[in-house]
Amino acid sequence: MLTMQDVAASYRGLKALQGISLEVGRGEIVAVVGANGAGKSTLLKAIAGQVATEGTILFDGASLAGVPPHMIARRGVGLVPEGRKLFPRLTVEDNLRLGAYAKRGDPNRFAPLELVFQLFPRLAERLSQRAETLSGGEQQMLAIGRALMTQPRLLMLDEPSQGIMPKLVDDILAAVSRIRDLGVTVLLVEQRLVEALEIADRAYVLQTGRIVMQGAAKDIAADGAVRRAYLGM
């Protein structure tokens, strides 16, 4: 579904990614793990068209080079960004409905709302609240919900566990698992290695902008050397 070949990217004048080759197959959960500053966020931004890249990025066989970010989203690449980037003064409902804005004219465009409320019943209780009044965990749920409203085929999540209560982390990751079960392919960037590798099928380890290891998630999780050498654990 997603293929990256020898991709390089600079972010704020620094080489943030080099020689990245990566594959995400339909229906997989692929995790990208690595220490802070390894380039994990830049990797997702590169796919979403938010940073300039060299090399090849193919989504469903079509190149994403030079495609503006909003068109990449419309092609079916959803990104739940770092820091969530909600619309703070708009209500929960408006945030969700705007996810379907680009599909105006499609009578069924609000259909994913039902799925979002199944995954995150709390959102249904807070529809008329402003997004800025939600807790960190609820904001993360809303960010995922908003991305689901665009009906993505590939959902990318940037550190969904960041800034939320530990007991909610498992809930969020369980929801990610369910989203995959519903047919959405997932590319997950996480600093919480153990939890991310638990739900992932395969994983890539990123260090200073390069992929230093890849394989089945359970193998990487079991490899003590990897954890010490690349993840500082």
Place this chain on the structure above:
Amino acid sequence: MPVAEILQVAAGGLLMGLIYALVAAGLSLIFGLMDVVNFAHGELMMLAMYAVFAIWQLTGADPLLLLPVVAVLLFGLGMAIYRGLIARALSVQFNRGMVQIFVTFGLAIFIRGAAQFVWGGEFRSVTGHWLADRSLNLGGVFLPLPQVAASLVCLAAFAGLLMVSRTEFGKALEATREDRDAVALIGIDRDRIFAMGWGLGAGAVGIAGVMLAGFYYVGPNVGASFAVIAYVTVALGGFGSMLGALVAGVLIGEVEAFTAALWEPSLKQVGVFAVYLLVLTFRPRGLFGKM
């Protein structure tokens, strides 16, 4: 000052203030959406006034009938200015703030020069239309009909803007204003939203210009004097706030009217700028400003 005279001055201030409010609303909308101050805002109003004048001179059509035509023309012009100039100015790598100031300022000077070239420097006026020289007598308070019509149309335009803000497009506009990068994540083309914002802003000031042409002189510099008041209005109301523009516009209209009545007509702007200084000193974010 007798009560009748106070009422008369207050009514005059209100009628003018509603026009100021709509001019400011257009400016505030664009600023709130994308942090660009449109220094050519007054010139857009001036163009709308000349459009009325030129079509009236050519066809004898009543200014009120020209309202939808000129509003649509200005909407298109606003979008064209965004696409042709502003989008390019915003794409520069260095000194973006300066570039956007000079681009809109340069545009203002260009439009002013072009108007002078086409229509000359003298004052023109649209006369003999349906409402001209008629007025309403409300228990001794004397209301010229062209100004009554202008203020009613401005109020209606405000209601229109409010309705737009409740639509799905309005929400997308608000979302773009809150986070211009995040909207791309949900497939919204922010360039399109920005262009629509410029269209709406120019359309609003165009409507004000059309109605103003019914009773005010038309000249190459008419926009500049209204623009200065619009900046004060936006600052007083709070940058980006529509309600703020409405309240502040009426306030400014009243301050101006009462300064002229109590002191000296030629000094009416002293009151306006005194208010401006007070706002900047004591409440820099304005009455309804969010930041």
